[in-house]
Amino acid sequence: MKDTAISVLKILEEASGPVSGERIAEQLGITRSAVWKQIRELRKLGYRISSSRAEGYRLEAATSRLLPYEIQKKLRTQVIGRQIRHFDRTASTSWIGKRLAGETDPEQLHGLVIIAEEQTGGVGRLGRAWVSPAGGIWATIVLKPRIPLDNLFMITMAGAIAIARAIRKEYNISALIKWPNDIFIGDKKVAGLLLELAAEADTVHYALLGIGIDANISLADLPSDLQKTITSLKDEVGHEVDRVALLARILREFELRYRQLEDGEYDSIIREWKTLSLTLEHRVVIKTINKTFEGEAIDIDRHGALIIRKDNGEVERVISGDCFQF
Structure with a gap:
């Protein structure tokens, strides 16, 4: 969103009633024609703005899109999300993150959040396709970690806890974490995470x-084989959720x-993860590249191994693999 459009939007947000195009033009030092142009752009972005020749413009409803301006109004963070890139449609937010990190010092990108309304080539664990239609939250956070290499998997743990x-806080729903990187409501998956590292030797x-x-x-809209194992927040609460508020809270x-x-508070993360675990104390089937076996999930260690x-x-300690629960 351009700065002029944001300025027009702020005037409408702060107004207690309709605002004339003439008044907006005077406040911003632009023409009434330019005001109309920005109003059209805001409408294209999903803002519902009524207009009347007698009274002027009134903001009736904000956009439901995950625009940086809307998210940052609710963010209240110091680093994560202070930079945001938004795309209507892209192959993968992860791919964009890799390209940006290859073009810019990752230190300068630390905390950047890349968001897409829709992904055409989303990828999950083990290179599996991640269906990413409009209406979801598809994002990648770029980080320059100052965390020991052995503890980097805990970034995924921190992300899972956050989701x-x-x-739970937004909708009072008992969301739980299924090892290694999924969020479940009941017996259905509602979210997932994927951590990718660019590293050599001991340097990340x-x-x-x-x-x-x-x-x-x-x-x-999902493939029939996925409809039995996946749920949406909309289906769980019975209405569309405020994606902006949810992402800002996450x-x-x-x-x-x-x-x-x-700060090295690894035990705090592990304890909280365990309180939210769907996997611990359950019988599971583990499938790795080399073997498949059954047993009871009894713990998770400080490196994220089950x-x-x-x-x-x-x-047995499992670093990576598929986990199926009874």
């Missing part, structure tokens, strides 16, 4: 935390936990 906490150049949330998507919750990681007690009494 689960935000959903940057990290990308991808977030996908089925907020206001229509389940009927970013606030994430910044809080990310600071804990930077600890499984197998039927023969052996205890």
Whole structure:
């Protein structure tokens, strides 16, 4: 959104009633024709603005799109989300993050949030396609971690906690975390995360935390095989949710936990993750690249590995793999 459009929008937001085009033009030092042009742009962005020759313009409703201006009004963070890039449609917010990190010093991008209204090539764990239609929250957070390499997986843990906490606080829904990176409501997935690292030796150049949330998507638009395992927040609460408010809260919750990681408060993150776990104390099937086995999920260690007690009494540490619960 251009600065002039934001200025017009602020005048309408602060007004107690209709505002004439002439008054807006005088306040901003532009022509009435330029005011009309900005009003048209705001309408295209989803703002509902009524107009009357006698009274002028009135803002009836804000946009539902995840525009930087709207998110930052509710953000109240120091780093995460202070920079935002918004796209109507893109292949992948992660791909944009990689391109930007290759063109710019990642230090300058730290905390940048890249948002798309729709992704055409979203990718989940193990390169699987992530269906990302309009109505969801599809975002990538660019980070320049100051966290030991062995603890970097805890960025995913912090992100999962942030999403689960935000959903609980916004909608009073019991969202839980399924290891390694999914958020569930009941027995259905509502969100997922993906952490990607650019590193060599002991140096991490940057990290990308991808977030996908089925907020206001229509389940009927998903492939039939996914409709049985996925839910949306809209379906859970019975109406469309305020995506702007939800994403702003997620970013606030994430910044809080990310600071804990930077301060070395790893035990605090692990304890909170455990209180929100859907996986611990449940019987699971683990599938890794090399093998498949069953057992009870009994713990998670400080590196994010799941600890499984197998039927023969052996205890196995799982760093990565698919987890299926009974």
